[in-house]
Amino acid sequence: EIVMTQSPATLSVSPGERATLSCRASQSVSSNLAWYQQKPGQAPRLLIYGASTRATGIPARFSGSGSGTEFTLTISSLQSEDFAVYYCQQYNNWPRLTFGGGTKVEIK
Amino acid sequence: QVQLQESGPGLVKPSGTLSLTCAVSGGSISSSNWWSWVRQPPGKGLEWIGEIYHSGSTNYNPSLKSRVTISVDKSKNQFSLKLSSVTAADTAVYYCARTEGYCSSTSCWHYFDYWGQGTLVTVSS
Numbered sequence: 001e002i003v004m005t006q007s008p009a010t011l012s013v014s015p016g017e018r019a020t021l022s023c024r025a026s027q028s029v030s031s032n033l034a035w036y037q038q039k040p041g042q043a044p045r046l047l048i049y050g051a052s053t054r055a056t057g058i059p060a061r062f063s064g065s066g067s068g069t070e071f072t073l074t075i076s077s078l079q080s081e082d083f084a085v086y087y088c089q090q091y092n093n094w095p096r097l098t099f100g101g102g103t104k105v106e107i108k
Numbered sequence: 109q110v111q112l113q114e115s116g117p118g119l120v121k122p123s124g125t126l127s128l129t130c131a132v133s134g135g136s137i138s139s140s141n142w143w144s145w146v147r148q149p150p151g152k153g154l155e156w157i158g159e160i161y162h163s164g165s166t167n168y169n170p171s172l173k174s175r176v177t178i179s180v181d182k183s184k185n186q187f188s189l190k191l192s193s194v195t196a197a198d199t200a201v202y203y204c205a206r207t208e209g210y211c212s213s214t215s216c217w218h219y220f221d222y223w224g225q226g227t228l229v230t231v232s233s
Contacts, residue, residue: 032217034219034220036154036220042225043203043205043223043224043225043226044154044203044220044223045223046208046219046220046221049208049209049219049221055221087153087154089154089219089220091209091216091217091218091219092217094167094215094216094217094218095158095159095167095168095169095170095216096169096170097156097169097218098156099153099154099155099156100153101153102153
């Protein structure tokens, strides 16, 4: 099983600032990585797939990068609606699809 | 836009079978997509359970495979999850989701683009 490790566990950011979230895979997943946003009491929402392709309707302030084992989700200028938990998911090792433990982005 | 809605009992006794259904609207379950179940224990991360294609083909997380059955009812545009021999560790919010991506003859590359709102299932006597 590929273990996905996200850091930091919690990120404190002021509105308007940039947020950088990391996701590391225990072995290469190529570019087969997705990012999700989850707000309290809601289902996850797909943000990024293919490591860097924004899903339909996702604002341009969200961007993904990386390949292999190291990935980054960047939120260029945090809006109030962006404070949430973010998960990465690898889909290179099917059917052993796995998620990271999440990064909580909170208001500083 | 595709919408998914989970339904089923919110309380299941230990050693019993958890049964949930996901109704799909705004799209056909017979499309080229697979359809998945994902769960999230309270305060914890996400775990993929398994997926089904409208043909009835299934794939399961190896860690749950011995206890999981996913089925599809094309006439009702819905799919279902059964998880047997449940324990308190199976207490979670269960989500159904549309699986996006592609498959070759030997493997698939799947992520999840539409999700249901989730339903909490508690395992307790």
